[in-house]
Amino acid sequence: MRSCRDISALVSQELDKKLSLSERLSVGLHVMMCNRCRNFQTQSRFIRKAARRYTDELQSRLDNKS
Numbered sequence: 153m154r155s156c157r158d159i160s161a162l163v164s165q166e167l168d169k170k171l172s173l174s175e176r177l178s179v180g181l182h183v184m185m186c187n188r189c190r191n192f193q194t195q196s197r198f199i200r201k202a203a204r205r206y207t208d209e210l211q212s213r214l215d216n217k218s
């Protein structure tokens with residue numbers, strides 16, 4: 153089984169690129185058993201979404217101006 157360190161690295165990567173099937177499986181299995189990594193994954197996804205919403209908002213304001 154992979155360590156929490158490995159898993160959190162994969163969770164961060166997952167936000168920017170597609171993980172391979174085996175990587176996704178490792179993450180999936182790990183977060184089923186590990187609260188800390190599950191929380192980390194939830195937070196990372198939340199932050200990612202919030203950041204995207206913020207940039208969308210900025211972009212639409214810029215678009216409206218022109």
Ligand SMILES: [Zn+2]
Pocket residue numbers: 155156159182186187188189190
């Ligand atoms: Zn863990």
